[in-house]
Amino acid sequence: MIRVGPRLVFRGFRSLVKPRQVVRIPLNIRAPLQSIQACQDKDQASLEETPREAKGPKKTGKRIKKKTVQGDEIDEFGDRGAKPDVEFTYFYQTLKDIVDQYPKDQYVVLIQVGSFYELYFQQAEKHASMLGLTLSKRVLKNHEISFAGFPDYKLEKYLQIAFGQGLKAVVCDQHTTAQNVIVRPVTRLVTPGTIIDEALRDYHRTNYLLAIQFPADPFKKDALGQKIGLCWVDVGLSQFHVLETNMNELMANITRINPSEILIANDLDIDSLITGKWFPELGELKKYYISRYSLPSVSTSLLDFANRFSENKRLVQSRLDKLSLKEAGAAKVLLHYLNDCLPFYKLSFDLPKRSLPNTLMHIDPRAAQDLELTETIVGGFRTGALASIIDKTCTVQGSRLLNTWLLSPSTDVEEIRKRQRYIEVFLNNRMFVQELIQLLRKTTDLGRIVRRADNKRADMGEYLELGHTIMIIDEIYKMVKDCADKKLVNLVLPLFDKFKEFPALMSLSQSIINTINPQTLQVKIDTNRNDSEVLRKYWFLKPTASPKLAELRDKYDQLELQFQALTQQLSAKFEKFGYQGGFNLVRDPRTNDFVIDVRSSRKSFKSLVENMDLQLRERTKSSAKFWTMEWQTLGTEMLFVEQEILREEERIISLIRETLLSLSTELRQVAPIIEFLDVCSSFYLLAWEKGLVKPTVDMSTKFEIENGRHLVVEEGLRGRVTGVENFTANSCSLDSGRGWVITGPNMGGKSTFLRQNALIAILAQIGSYVPATKAHIGIIDKVFTRVGASDNIYRHQSSFMVEMNETAIILRDSTERSLAIVDELGRGTSAVEGITIAYASLSHLVKNKNCKVLFATHFGPEIHKLMKDDKDLERRTDFYQTTLTRIHDGNLPIDEKLIFDHKLIPGISSHSHAFEIAQLAGFPSDALELARKTYVKATSGL
Structure with missing residues (x-):
């Protein structure tokens, strides 16, 4: 471990x-x-x-x-x-x-x-x-x-x-x-x-178990291009995924899968792997829970696990035969591990589905962390991450799908445009969407309930939720069909094609709703009665669930009337013989006899024993238990009928469960209707509330954003106690082989500008509208970030080494369709070395890789000077800056003397205003004065 x-x-x-x-x-x-x-x-x-x-x-x-x-x-x-x-x-x-x-x-x-x-x-x-x-x-x-x-x-x-x-x-x-x-x-x-x-676990997110099948000798230099097999599943759901990848793409795939546990073979040198000694990117594996496994016997065939799939063996074999050797190896390891961990748990997975990474944007672990897509860098919290702002879903499965999209944006233009069309028609039919959202709120996670039913873990409340969910899908279908906007009808109605092919689902729904009594589901089982009580307070199923159950319930009702009559009869006799206390007809949990529990004085007891045909079974100072054949006979019959009712209820529920499982494939095929509509409704709400616009997404190489905003920072400004502060929007215009160099003071908004453009690209390619007044985005295949730096003691690497590793990945793997945001490259070494490394990196990305580059730095003047010797790079690079204004008024505190203008303007900032920022941070005045004097000496050549 x-x-x-x-x-x-x-x-x-x-x-x-x-x-x-x-x-x-x-x-x-x-x-x-x-x-x-x-x-x-x-x-x-x-x-x-x-x-x-x-x-x-x-x-x-x-x-x-x-x-x-x-x-x-x-x-x-x-x-x-x-x-x-x-x-x-x-x-x-x-x-x-x-x-x-x-x-x-x-x-x-x-x-x-x-x-x-x-x-x-x-x-x-x-x-x-x-x-x-x-x-x-x-x-x-x-x-x-x-x-x-x-x-x-x-x-x-x-x-x-x-x-x-x-x-x-x-x-x-x-x-x-x-x-x-x-x-x-x-x-x-x-x-x-x-x-x-x-x-x-949290069903708002997937909980994947991932098996990795590395090459036989992954530490050879030529192993970088060898194939690696991946297989991952969520045991609480049904999807079964496989993928063949290579070392360069491995960590990006792991990031989008976001597994809770990773399986790695015992015979692999795990230290060389997770410390990054062999391949630096794999150092990110240390963030994950890693389990070691022994390879299954060579005599074990993947087909030996056919019972773990929901389809028949012939279909399973046909699909398994199409897997590559590495995919099959990873699948066999994963299924073998599940057999060891859950030997008695039934796992019926869908047929293996091969992931297509060429249709997804590549986001490596560093980029996902730097951009805070699903959790914050500090603390790992969801609040403060992009997901917390854009997730307005109302179902767990919808939230799960949105998180998946966020970590793996699409590069398929048609798929992106389809999602945009849903937002567009929803914005034009707001009343329809409000009704839709109210219906979606009442649905349940079909895939989860099917899995629980398969293992006899689902309770009747979950069965009833499933029945109502099927009815709600049908209600949504009718609502779509009857909508006056034919554009909406033509767009949304095809979603229900599979649903209308399965009329048996409606029969199942009616059967569940007509069978289970919803009024008793919220009552705790222990409140039905205590150990000694006989009379049952409620039943789980409606009496109309079956003719036999109706007959038994009628019989029990008659026995209940006899119970009440016997109670009244005994009460009258007790009163006749001078007993004024209370009593209960109960079953003694120790002897299982049916007795009359009486609480009164010793004198009353004597009167009852002398005048009534009662046998005294137990006696204390303040109570006594009497036995009578009449109550023993009635109580025994009541208990017998109750057991018959419970057995009939069990039989009926078992039939419902069998029917449900026979339709599990159909249920899993219609479940995506809910999650897809939920995410699209969430995008609609986000666009409406945040004033987002529909971006143009195509196969060009353009990246043009007018008045773009950072949604998370904007939300943070609105939430300040001191009042609303407007976010300063900025535009960006890039193309392949073009770079922007951003300079300006610390706290001037350079890093925010870099991140917001990457986030706008991601939002556009998950199909959402974007925070801008206008946007034109050519498909981006990869997003890279080089933001911030920290020592990595675990991997025995300095901050500069970490910085160089991350930069090397960008320089190696970026393409003309990639977007790279680079912040403060070269800070971890001497000024001259840092300047030259920053310049060389910018030149390589723009000229050699034709990448779209946003490059924030304090070395702006130096880089601009070096470009005088490279006219091609100078032509491809634009310089922008943010500014800071200082008010010279000795009566004002420092935080009111400094006015940051976060608006980007053309130019190069020659001053980072480090002393002003240090003073704002509370730097001691004597130390600050020494710094100023030393700066004068240093810049004058002394």
């Missing part, structure tokens, strides 16, 4: 597994719908034999609390006092066999015992302190066993802590076999990329 970077902490989460969720295992265990099973648990306990531990070990010993043990106190056996030759009972030996399989420095093993998850032996010694648990000892005859634990409903919390420490989690859930024996198999290995617990 390689623990690298902040990505170990997961990005937001929502609940995925309810406490004590049953995972299906091959032991002929019934796995009924959880919501129904939860209601049956208490009653079934009275009808079945209590489950027993395998071999039935007797409980011995006692628990002794002990202080948390420090790491240096752990002996080589991990369990002080437990020697290698100690014989354990069958129960503890079984636990120890599991624990010993997983190295404690890589795994935390969580074993469910009753309503707790517990750690044992060396696992408890190693991880109790890290998890914040109390380490305890259990004394067994002549030795002790270390253990620690927590309630099962807190599982997600402790999984998050384990992930944050770079650990994988081994979960052993407790189950009861058909022979009524308790077993605890390893049901799953939980890693960041194999999460099935909804509390541990």
Whole structure:
């Protein structure tokens, strides 16, 4: 396990597994719908034999609390006092066999015992302190066993802590076999990329597991051009992606995939890989959670995993045969890893889909970070990133799609124009879009529910959401068809072609809605009744769900009337014999007898016993339990009918689930309707609220922006406490082989100008309108950034080395369709060397690569002077500057003396106003005065 970077902490989460969720295992265990099973648990306990531990070990010993043990106190056996030759009972030996399989420095093993998850032996010694648990000892005859634990409903919390420490989690859930024996198999290995617990993930974003198949010897110099296989999936959804790439494109592809976990082979020198010694770009891998894997046996065929796909074996084989060797290798590794991690979890993926990188803009990791597309540089927060400003989606799947587009903008002009047409017709039909958004808000994530239903994890509330979502898609279809704007109808209606091909989906929807009772779904199961109550308060399904269920419900209603009549009858008799207290007809949870629970004085008890045909079963100072054959007979019949109703409800839900799964392919094909309309609606809202314009996007090489703005900075200015401050818009006009050199004071807006143009290009190519008054953008294939600098101690590189690595990538990989923004290149070395490196880089990009370049620098005068010897470069380069005005008024504070004009004007700034900025930053006056005097001496040649 390689623990690298902040990505170990997961990005937001929502609940995925309810406490004590049953995972299906091959032991002929019934796995009924959880919501129904939860209601049956208490009653079934009275009808079945209590489950027993395998071999039935007797409980011995006692628990002794002990202080948390420090790491240096752990002996080589991990369990002080437990020697290698100690014989354990069958129960503890079984636990120890599991624990010993997983190295404690890589795994935390969580074993469910009753309503707790517990750690044992060396696992408890190693991880109790890290998890914040109390380490305890259990004394067994002549030795002790270390253990620690927590309630099962807190599982997600402790999984998050384990992930944050770079650990994988081994979960052993407790189950009861058909022979009524308790077993605890390893049901799953939980890693960041194999999460099935909804509390541990955010469905607004994808949660990809990525496998990388490197060349056999990737560290040879000629390996740079060799093929690399990629395969990635989201286990909570259904898409299965493959791609063959090369080393130069690898990190850009990883950036757009944005995986939560990366699989890399054990036999690869991981240190050379992630430190960037061999290939500098791969140093970015350290930001990701990396797991190592052993290659599957050569005898293992990719077709052996055909059951992991939703289509029949013939179609699966046909698609798998079309994969390249590297794609197939990565796919086999990934599927093998999933088999190890989720042996009992059903994964039905769509057929492998090959990603087409030539239709997507190349954004490398540095560019995605510098531009803060999905998270901020400082803190990694979503708030303050571009995604937080432009994401106005109202569904999780829509937000997920928007994030995908943002990291992989399109280079397909027709696809971009199609998205623009949606925004255009939506702007002309605002009332229609408002109704559309209200409907979209009521939909659910179809792909997620299908996956959960496939694993018997979906509850009836989710089934009902799915049914309503299908109805809403049909309602949207009718709304589109009836729209008066024929342009909108002709554009949007084809989206529903697949939906109208599947009438069975509407039948499924009607069946679900006519079956499940929505009024009971919000009520907690525990409120239905307590352990001793008999009368049921509500049911999950409507009585009309089936003729048999209607008959049973009628029968139960009649028994309920008899229950009320018996209550009234007993009340009258009690009153007749002088009993004025309350009573309840209940079932004794200990004996399972149906009794009358009476609470009153000893005198009243005596009167009841003497005058009524009641048997006293239990008596205390203030209460007593009486038994009567009439209530025993009625209660037994009520319980029997209830069990029949629950079994019928389970059968009906099982039929719905089977129908749903038979239509899973159709459901997955119509799900994109929701997410696409949601993103286009989001683009419409963004354009309307922010005053965006439709850019012209074509295959030219132009890049012309009039009065462009930076959406995030603009939003930040509006949110200032001191009031609204207008953002200064700036224009930009570039073409292939053209460069702009931007000079001016610090805080003059140079970096903002560079970034805003890159963001406008990205927004245009995801299909959005852009923040400008006019824009014409020829397709950009790659966006590069060289912004800021920092030491990279992890890779033993200075800030200047990092700067040169990043610049080398731009100089090597840019094309005439690329946009490069370069900020303050050459600051990390001497002034003369920095100037010459900056000049050479600009010249290479403009003349050799014909790239579009925005180049911010404080070396403007020097670069301009050097260009006098290269007329071609001088002709291709324009110089612009921002300015600063100083008000000479001793009564004004420094922040009011300096007026920044962020408007770009032609020219070269000869002064960076460093002393004024230093004073504004609070530089000590004596130090500042010394700096001024020293500057005079330095510039005068002294």
